[in-house]
Amino acid sequence: MKNIYDLSIDELGEYLISIGEPKFRSGQVFSLLHKGYIVADMPNIPKSLREKLKEDFYCELPTIVTQQISKDGTQKFLLQLHDDAHVECVLMTQEYGKTICISSQVGCKMGCAFCASGRDGFVRDLSAGEILSQVLLHAKEGISNIVLMGSGEPLDNFENVKKFLELVIHKDGINIGSRHISLSTVGLPKKIREFADMGTGVNLCISIHASNDEIRSAIMPMAKRYTIAEIMDASRYYFNKTGRRVIFEYSLIDGVNCDVSHAKELAKLMTGFPNHVNLIKLNDTGAGFRAPSHDIAMKFMDTLIKSGVSCTMRKSKGDDIDGACGQLRLKKGKSL
Numbered sequence: 135m136k137n138i139y140d141l142s143i144d145e146l147g148e149y150l151i152s153i154g155e156p157k158f159r160s161g162q163v164f165s166l167l168h169k170g171y172i173v174a175d176m177p178n179i180p181k182s183l184r185e186k187l188k189e190d191f192y193c194e195l196p197t198i199v200t201q202q203i204s205k206d207g208t209q210k211f212l213l214q215l216h217d218d219a220h221v222e223c224v225l226m227t228q229e230y231g232k233t234i235c236i237s238s239q240v241g242c243k244m245g246c247a248f249c250a251s252g253r254d255g256f257v258r259d260l261s262a263g264e265i266l267s268q269v270l271l272h273a274k275e276g277i278s279n280i281v282l283m284g285s286g287e288p289l290d291n292f293e294n295v296k297k298f299l300e301l302v303i304h305k306d307g308i309n310i311g312s313r314h315i316s317l318s319t320v321g322l323p324k325k326i327r328e329f330a331d332m333g334t335g336v337n338l339c340i341s342i343h344a345s346n347d348e349i350r351s352a353i354m355p356m357a358k359r360y361t362i363a364e365i366m367d368a369s370r371y372y373f374n375k376t377g378r379r380v381i382f383e384y385s386l387i388d389g390v391n392c393d394v395s396h397a398k399e400l401a402k403l404m405t406g407f408p409n410h411v412n413l414i415k416l417n418d419t420g421a422g423f424r425a426p427s428h429d430i431a432m433k434f435m436d437t438l439i440k441s442g443v444s445c446t447m448r449k450s451k452g453d454d455i456d457g458a459c460g461q462l463r464l465k466k467g468k469s470l
């Protein structure tokens with residue numbers, strides 16, 4: 135059965151016309167769904183139509199299985215989908231509003247050594263509506279930013295992610311500006327170019343995590359397929375097409391990628407186009423990697439700054455509630 139949240143406004147319109155409803159209903163139903171109303175509770179929609187929608191579509195939002203609240207206010211949700219697959223999303227409150235971090239796949243194929251998301255392998259892609267549903271669970275709280283940084287590789291589920299972006303940006307839906315959306319990728323050059331060609335202006339974040347291919351290959355299997363040079367070329371392309379600076383994520387891993395020499399090497403990569411480096415100290419997921427000391431992390435950042443790189447050290451939010459990707463789902467899996 136098709137998920138109602140997968141439908142674009144036009145698809146919803148075609149369906150409504152096919153069952154003899156007036157066309158204006160499409161905007162009304164689309165808008166209510168995207169404001170977070172579930173079908174059964176939609177105001178101003180005749181009961182008969184609500185019943186018909188429930189007959190013809192899967193209309194449920196994911197079930198919240200667990201909710202954890204961190205000391206810093208970050209909330210992490212483990213969600214159950216229609217087929218018992220589980221995904222996580224994280225809600226963070228900042229001075230400027232609420233940011234939701236959502237998943238694009240159940241599990242992940244990328245196999246990064248330090249990441250919990252793919253440790254038990256890949257299960258399935260999320261549909262556009264399932265990606266959207268994670269936002270809709272919190273739509274009534276007012277979401278100002280969306281980050282596709284939960285489990286999964288968004289560019290490995292590109293068709294559904296594209297449709298999700300169209301849905302979430304739609305003026306009759308959540309109507310969030312593309313500049314308030316960030317997509318994080320392991321770095322798939324061909325897909326980055328395709329994404330650039332879409333011209334959405336969504337913020338592109340690339341998980342670089344190493345300053346050379348040798349180190350990157352040791353922690354990220356995809357580095358054996360695509361070199362840093364290819365990723366940097368695609369990043370420049372993204373900037374040239376969209377005018378958006380590219381953000382590089384760099385998780386500091388003790389004894390692996392945080393020597394001063396690595397910072398200097400990274401700085402060389404960051405030349406020639408507008409970009410920003412987001413440093414984060416590794417979240418320990420029990421994979422045998424540790425975060426470096428505060429001193430090592432600060433020295434790494436200082437070296438980047440002195441080399442002219444725009445960078446910040448991201449505060450790890452929610453680390454007391456297994457904030458690192460995939461950790462909650464993994465724990466759930468172990469307890470099943």
Ligand code: SAH
Nearest residue numbers: 249283286287318319320341383385416417
């Ligand atoms: N597949 C996407 C989204 C992954 S999650 C990607 O690779 O970008 C978002 C970010 O968290 C990525 O940069 C990822 O490498 C990073 N990450 C995963 N596990 C981590 C950990 N244990 N500590 C710090 N960062 C981690």
